[in-house]
Amino acid sequence: MRGIITASGYLPHWRLERSAIAAVLGSGGGAGTRSVASYDEDPVTLGVAAARVVLASGIDAELVDSLSFATTAPVYAEKSGAPLLHAALRLPGSVSTLDAGPGLRGAASALRNALHSSDRLVAVVAGDVRTGLAGSTDESGGGDAGAAVLVGDDSVGPLVAEFLGDASATHEFLDRWRAPGELRVHAWEERFGQQRYDDLSVDAWDRALAACGLTDGDVARVAVSAPHARAGAVLAKRLGAAGVEVTDRLERSVGFCGAAHPGLLVADLLERSSPGEVVALVSLADGADVTVLRRTEATMSGPTVAEQVDGGSALPYGKYLAWRGVLPVQPPNRPEPARMSASAAERRSDWKYGFVGSRDRSSGALHLPPARVSYLGQHVDDMDPTPVADRRATVATFTVDSLAYSPSPPVVFAVCDFEGGGRLPLELTDVAAADVRIGMEVEMTFRRIGTADGIANYFWKARPAPGSVTPGEAD
Amino acid sequence: MGSHGIADRVAIVSMGCTPFREHWDRGVDDLAIDATLESLSAIDLRPADVDAWWLGTAQSGMSGITLAAPLKLEGVPVTRVENYCATGSEALRQACYAVASGAYDVAAAVGVEKVKDSGYQGLNAFPIPTDGTQRTLTAAAMFSLVAPAYARKYGVDPTELRRTLARIASKNHANGARNPRAQFRREMDVDAICRMPEVAGMLSVFDCAGVADGAASAVVVRAEDAHRYTDAPLYVKALSFVAGNGSGLLDPDYDYTHFPECEMAARDAYAQAGITDPRRELAMAEVHDCFTPTELVLMEDLGFSDRGTAWQDCEAGVFDLHGELPVNTDGGLKSFGHPVGASGLRMLFECWLQLRGEAPEDRRIQTADRGLALTHNLGGYPGEMVSFVGIWGSDRG
Numbered sequence A: 001m002r003g004i005i006t007a008s009g010y011l012p013h014w015r016l017e018r019s020a021i022a023a024v025l026g027s028g029g030g031a032g033t034r035s036v037a038s039y040d041e042d043p044v045t046l047g048v049a050a051a052r053v054v055l056a057s058g059i060d061a062e063l064v065d066s067l068s069f070a071t072t073a074p075v076y077a078e079k080s081g082a083p084l085l086h087a088a089l090r091l092p093g094s095v096s097t098l099d100a101g102p103g104l105r106g107a108a109s110a111l112r113n114a115l116h117s118s119d120r121l122v123a124v125v126a127g128d129v130r131t132g133l134a135g136s137t138d139e140s141g142g143g144d145a146g147a148a149v150l151v152g153d154d155s156v157g158p159l160v161a162e163f164l165g166d167a168s169a170t171h172e173f174l175d176r177w178r179a180p181g182e183l184r185v186h187a188w189e190e191r192f193g194q195q196r197y198d199d200l201s202v203d204a205w206d207r208a209l210a211a212c213g214l215t216d217g218d219v220a221r222v223a224v225s226a227p228h229a230r231a232g233a234v235l236a237k238r239l240g241a242a243g244v245e246v247t248d249r250l251e252r253s254v255g256f257c258g259a260a261h262p263g264l265l266v267a268d269l270l271e272r273s274s275p276g277e278v279v280a281l282v283s284l285a286d287g288a289d290v291t292v293l294r295r296t297e298a299t300m301s302g303p304t305v306a307e308q309v310d311g312g313s314a315l316p317y318g319k320y321l322a323w324r325g326v327l328p329v330q331p332p333n334r335p336e337p338a339r340m341s342a343s344a345a346e347r348r349s350d351w352k353y354g355f356v357g358s359r360d361r362s363s364g365a366l367h368l369p370p371a372r373v374s375y376l377g378q379h380v381d382d383m384d385p386t387p388v389a390d391r392r393a394t395v396a397t398f399t400v401d402s403l404a405y406s407p408s409p410p411v412v413f414a415v416c417d418f419e420g421g422g423r424l425p426l427e428l429t430d431v432a433a434a435d436v437r438i439g440m441e442v443e444m445t446f447r448r449i450g451t452a453d454g455i456a457n458y459f460w461k462a463r464p465a466p467g468s469v470t471p472g473e474a475d
Numbered sequence B: 001m002g003s004h005g006i007a008d009r010v011a012i013v014s015m016g017c018t019p020f021r022e023h024w025d026r027g028v029d030d031l032a033i034d035a036t037l038e039s040l041s042a043i044d045l046r047p048a049d050v051d052a053w054w055l056g057t058a059q060s061g062m063s064g065i066t067l068a069a070p071l072k073l074e075g076v077p078v079t080r081v082e083n084y085c086a087t088g089s090e091a092l093r094q095a096c097y098a099v100a101s102g103a104y105d106v107a108a109a110v111g112v113e114k115v116k117d118s119g120y121q122g123l124n125a126f127p128i129p130t131d132g133t134q135r136t137l138t139a140a141a142m143f144s145l146v147a148p149a150y151a152r153k154y155g156v157d158p159t160e161l162r163r164t165l166a167r168i169a170s171k172n173h174a175n176g177a178r179n180p181r182a183q184f185r186r187e188m189d190v191d192a193i194c195r196m197p198e199v200a201g202m203l204s205v206f207d208c209a210g211v212a213d214g215a216a217s218a219v220v221v222r223a224e225d226a227h228r229y230t231d232a233p234l235y236v237k238a239l240s241f242v243a244g245n246g247s248g249l250l251d252p253d254y255d256y257t258h259f260p261e262c263e264m265a266a267r268d269a270y271a272q273a274g275i276t277d278p279r280r281e282l283a284m285a286e287v288h289d290c291f292t293p294t295e296l297v298l299m300e301d302l303g304f305s306d307r308g309t310a311w312q313d314c315e316a317g318v319f320d321l322h323g324e325l326p327v328n329t330d331g332g333l334k335s336f337g338h339p340v341g342a343s344g345l346r347m348l349f350e351c352w353l354q355l356r357g358e359a360p361e362d363r364r365i366q367t368a369d370r371g372l373a374l375t376h377n378l379g380g381y382p383g384e385m386v387s388f389v390g391i392w393g394s395d396r397g
Helices: A019-025 A043-055 A082-088 A106-116 A137-141 A190-212 A233-241 A258-272 A305-310 A317-323 A342-347 B028-041 B065-071 B087-100 B139-144 B146-154 B158-176 B190-194 B223-228 B260-273 B292-301 B310-316 B332-336 B340-355
Strands: A002-010 A014-017 A033-036 A064-070 A096-099 A121-128 A145-153 A161-169 A221-225 A278-284 A288-295 A356-360 A383-387 A393-401 A411-418 A423-428 A441-452 A455-464 B010-017 B052-056 B078-081 B106-113 B214-222 B234-243 B284-286 B372-381 B384-393
Touching (some): A002 A043, A002 A258, A002 A305, A014 A019, A014 A317, A019 A317, A043 A145, A043 A258, A043 A441, A043 A455, A064 A082, A064 A106, A082 A096, A106 A121, A106 A145, A106 A278, A106 A288, A121 A258, A145 A258, A161 A190, A190 A233, A221 A233, A258 A288, A258 A305, A393 B139, A393 B146, B010 B087, B010 B340, B028 B065, B028 B214, B052 B087, B052 B340, B078 B087, B087 B106, B087 B214, B087 B372, B087 B384, B106 B340, B139 B146, B139 B292, B139 B372, B146 B292, B158 B190, B158 B292, B158 B332, B214 B223, B234 B260, B234 B340, B260 B292, B260 B372, B284 B340, B292 B310, B332 B340, B340 B372, B340 B384
Parallel strands (some): A064 A096, A064 A121, B052 B106, B284 B372
Antiparallel strands (some): A002 A145, A002 A161, A014 A033, A161 A288, A356 A383, A393 A411, A393 A441, B106 B214, B234 B384
C-alpha cells in the first residue's frame, strides 16, 4: 500500500497584521494576518524546517530515494535548490533530486509523482516566500511557509494516510503571471480564471472519485489550495451541500503560501482527521490536481499547523517591507561580508549544511566545528561525527551588537551550550533582543546568513525553544 | 624543554612614536619613516646602521618591502610579522631574539598601521576565503560578553559594574588628556560615560578603543653594548607569548571572566623576570584596554588583583596615575586608538619615557624607582586570543 508516512507544515515566527498595511499606505491590507518569513529565511530554509520535522518522525532517512523541492521564488535560476535541502537534511548521496518549479503547479505535481512512484521513500518538500508590490493583494493575501510530505510504501513504515486515487486536469489559460525576478504578479480579470478553475476542479474531482469508486458523500473532509479565494468555489459549494467539510484555506490567518500551500493544507487536513476518514486535496494552479486519501490510526508528530497559526509574533509593516527588499533601507556603514568559498564550503558540507560536529572518543569532548585534534588531550584523528541540529542548547551568555553588519540589525549573539556537551557561539533569530536571558533554552534552525556576489550563504542559528520566551520580563 | 627567556641579554636603546591620529595626510610610508627616523636620529644612527629589521603590520602592507621600499634599505633582512592585535609586540619580540642569538648587532622593530584609509569606521579584517560559517560580530560585542559574565560570577550589580567600567575609561582618558601623542585628549567623567547609548551589550562607544593611524619603533642591541648608545637603556627582562587554541569557543567550562592566554603569558613572563609580587614590584603597566571589560579582567589575569576583586581595586583608584600600580599612564588604547601594528610598541614607548623619567610632569608616575614596567598586548577575542607580556627594566640585573 502506498501513501503518506507523515506530513508537516512550517510557519515562520513572524506575522503581519493586514491592518498595519492600510495604516501606512492609507488603503489596502484587509483583515486578519499573514505569515512572514524572517529576513534570514528563504524558500530553501522554510523547506528544510518542514522537512526536518517529517524526517525526525522515526523514519530511517537512509531509505529516502528521492527528494523534490517546489517554490515560486527559487534562490537560483541556474543552480538547483533541492541539493541544498539534501545537504541540510543529511540525506544519502544516492538520492535523486528534482526542482519542481518554478511555477505554482510543481508542488501538486511532485506530490502526485511521489504517490505513483516506486521509490521506497520520497520527500516532497516546498517552501515559498510570497511578496508583491506594497499595497498589492499578493502582499496582503500571500503568506510564507514550508511544507513537507513524506510519501512511501507501508513496508517502510506506518502510513498516516493511504493513497486511494487521484486525477488531474490540464488546460492552458492565462490567469496569473510574473517574469523571473519581478516583484509584481500580474493577473487577468479574476472571473476568467475563476471560471476556468471551476470547470477544471469539477472535472478532476469527478474522475478522481470515480477512480476510487467513491461518491461525494463518502468524503469526510476536503482542502482546496488555490491562488485566489474564489477559485474552486463551485466545487466547494457542491461538496458542502453533500455534507463534506471544506477546511479553512488558511487565507485569513496565514495567506496563500504559493508552492507551499498544498503541502501545508495536506498536513493540516491529516492533523484534523480521524482514523478511517476519507479526505482529499484539491490543488488549483494552471490546472487541477485531486488527491484522495484515507486517514489511518498512525500518529503524527511535531507542532500542528493549527498550533503554529496561533503562535508567532507581530512584525511592523516597515520591517516587513525592509526584509523583503520592497523598501530599500540604509545598511550599516560596515563592509559587507565576503562571499563564501565554494570549495571550502564543499569540504565542510557536513558542518555547514548538516551541522555535524565531532566527538573525541577518548575525552568525549564535542567539537563544534569538527576538529581533527581534540582540545582535551590532543588526541589526533580519533573522533566520531556528531550531529547537533536536533539538540537543544542553553544560553550561557549573550550580547546585542548594534555595530555588526546584518540585514536586520542588531545582531543578537549567544554562547550556546548544547545538551550532552559542546559549545558554539551562535547568532539568535526569531527573538526580540529584550527577551533573551542567560539560561534560555534554544533550538537550532537552518538559515540564510546572507548573500554576496549572488551566492546565498547558509548556516545554522539558534532560536528560542517553544515556551522559553516570556516577553516583557526585561531586567 | 622550557621557556628560559633572555633576561638582561638585550636592551632597548632608542624609541620613536608618532602622534596617533586620523592621519588623512600621511600614508603608511610616511608613518613608518617618521617613527623609524625618530628612534634612529635620537642616537645618531642612520638606517644603514641597522643590521636587521622587523616590521609589524596587520594589514597595511605585505612583506618586508613595505618597510624596505620607503626607507630604501639596501641588502638587509626585513621580516614582516602579523599576530592579530599583538603584532607590534611580536615584531619587537623577534628583533630581541635576533640580537640575543648573536646573529645581529643592531636590530630595529617598527610597528605601523594605516587604519583610516578603509572608508569604514572601526577595524575591518581583510577577508580570508572560508566556508561562510564564521560569525561576523564586532570585537566590541565579543568583549562585551565579559561584563555580564563577570557581574554574575562575582555578584556585582550590573549598574555598579557599569560605573566601574566607566571609571576605567575615565582614568585612561584623564591620562591621555596629558599626552600630546594621544588621539583623544579630553577628560571624560564617569557619569557622562554611563549616559552613553549602548552599542554592544552594555558597552557604549566610550568603552571602546579609538581608531587611529600611527607608528612606533625601537632599536635593540646586546645589553653589553647598550651604553654605547644611551645612558639609560631599558633591559629586556621577559618576553612571553601565548597563542590560544580557541578552546574557549568549544569548552562549556570557559566562563568569559578571564583570559587563560593572558594568565599563561603573565606566568611565564614573571618566571623569566623573577617577579613574585607584580602589584608591588612593577612601577607601572601598559595593558591592552581595547574595551573597558578587557582592562578589568586583565588586572586579575596579570596578577595585580585577586579574582573577583579588580572591580573594587579599579573603584579604589589602585591603577590610577598616582595609585598603587599605575596602569595605562599614557592613556592606553582608549586615548590612543589602536593602529594594530603599532600599539605594542607604543606601550613600550610609554615605559621608555616613564622609567627614564622623561614623561611630562603632569603624568609622571611616582613609582618609577621600582625600575620595572610591564607591557601587555593581546589579539583576538575571549575564548580565542593571542597574548604577549613583556617586562622591561632600567637596571641590568
